[in-house]
Amino acid sequence: MNSELPGAAVLLVGLATVGVGALGLRRARTASDFYVASRAVSPRWNAAAIGGEYLSAASYLGIAGLILAYGLDMLWYPVGYTAGYLVLLALIAAPLRRSGAYTLPDFAETRLRSGVLRSLASVLVVLIGWLYLLPQLQGAGLTLATQTGAPAWLGGLVVCAVVLAAVSVGGMRSITFAQAFQFWLKLTALLIPALLLAVLWRHDGSPHDTGYPTSRTNVTVRVDTAVTVTLPVPEKLTVRGTVDDRPVSGMLALAPGAHRLGAGTMVELRKGDVVPVLSSLPASTDKQWARPLGAGRGHPLYANLSLILAICLGTMGLPHVLVRFYTNPDGRDTRRTALVVIGLLSAFYLLPTVFGALGRRYLPDLLLTGKTDATVLLLPERMIAGLPGQLLGALVTAGAFAAFLSTSSGLTVSVAGVLSRDVLRRKANRVRWFRWSAAIGIAVPYVLSLPSGHVPLAALVGLAFAVAASTFCPMLVLGVWWRGLTAAGACAGMISGGVLASIAVLTTILTGDHPGWPGALLAEPAACTVPLAFLVMVTVSLLTRDRIPAGVGQAMIRMHAPEWALSQSVVDRSSLETDRSS
């Protein structure tokens, strides 16, 4: 594989990001520029920046990989990501902008007047931020390793370096423009190959397969670590290495069922060979794969519904989303921006489906290694030979790095904002401490990303969504709409929801899938933990009714009255403080 083109593409994207950051440097003079781009970003730029930031490694690489492995059900991921923005628009976008809160801990504190709640929210922001950064850095390592053969730790390091450079020279203003640029880069980088590949596939004939995935070319697959694979039908394969603990070199007739392949084993698939499937992935026929609820999971209907719920409600609790509202001038523009974002996301999410469906046909060997996250990266070169394929591969790689960089920089700014404000607590020389916080904010997940095995990117992101949906979503929704919420209620709800969701998804990631209802509940806990968090929050708030924070009437006016109604003069607070819920 030619490693120079993708390498050059990564270099270009990195330079462009830092370059746009440096341009912003001339303008970023004050702390306000640094944190919120002085609120001077127009809705169109802002919408593209939000889209750029929101479309992460999970969207760019992960969804196509999941579709390749699991099929139709995985389309719920992009649908959920888009619907999440709709829920966010409908429930909290304008009120949150008007609340004046810059971070989630800010909101918790100004709304509920509780330092304890602020600390809890800070911890959660850092936790969710790191959970979300982890797959970005892991994806960067995978991308660079796949395309250039570089060691797996290098990609994440490149992302860290570029993000830190861009964030510390220009702050929020420069990232806003860099992220808007990255959105269009990502869209182009998937759109052009998707169109070309779809046309090629049309000319390829025999459009619908129904049997088990078979290799379409002669391809040699190397198994890095010892794995168990499932062969759905008897097949003769050419293998060099160890199979079922016996050394093998040459043609081997394998019975259907599970087989163990030793580390370093080479499997030479010829055209037409049925591909053995990694045991953690479903070995399904293309017919099952293309059908609803064919993902081979237990209780698939529950799993689908719970997944949609987690993503829809988790979006609003992601730490880098709230900051973006604040760069809008007012609540009305915030709503309009959010609507444009839904349009941009809808356009983008048409594309991973094309890659996933074509990947099933042209890259079934990824089922053997389980590295399905590489689908988008490998597909152009697999389908188009020679220089055109390599150029498309480089374009896709550039888009992937744009995804890692934009999401990582948004998350890093958010985590750094919380770290510098709530952990380091330095008042003097704020910008310098912000830069230090950014360094800490991205270094920790980078170190954590190094030993992680092959947890699919979208699954890791799913963990972040489940935790966000079970903690911040009830706090934000009740905080915005219900006068009766108390700090004690919010704390109790966030702790119970967060702890249960974390335990459930961590159990699944660390110990694998479990059978039956317990397994389904552990894999997709949101349908239980989110209502539970709401319930706890409401119950405890009602029990601590006498501790409804003073000034709730004032807070409601701030969040819901249009800006013009409050402009210039301060509302007469004492007379508006008629708090009927207490």
Add this chain to the structure above:
Amino acid sequence: MNDNPHRTAEESRTARRVRVVHPRTAAVRRVPSRGVLHEMGDETVLGEIYLRSLVRSQMRLGLLVCACAALTLGGTALWMALDPGLDHRHWLGMPAGWLILGIAVYPVLIGMGAYFVRHAEHNERDFAVLVRDR
């Protein structure tokens, strides 16, 4: 100043709200530029009643849109789970399930978002009229 996101709790309690933008539409410009809710003076109770009704109508609208989204998405999930004939059907040359989830849901979501934005702004205009004509 309000644009400092890292103010302390003490500061935020005493911070004065400052104007960050100019009103944009003609309808808004006719409104007195001083804070309307403040100008009501003795009538702040009335102002708060107006505001409460604005909050209620915005909340109803938000919940309506969320309920529509939930019914649409949940209904689609149920339909796809319970209609066994769906995977044999092809619409526009695509398997029906893939067409629905891969393409068709997105315009529906955009439509719901547009509906929400239009009516939310409408509610705020109604509030403006109420406050002006009090």
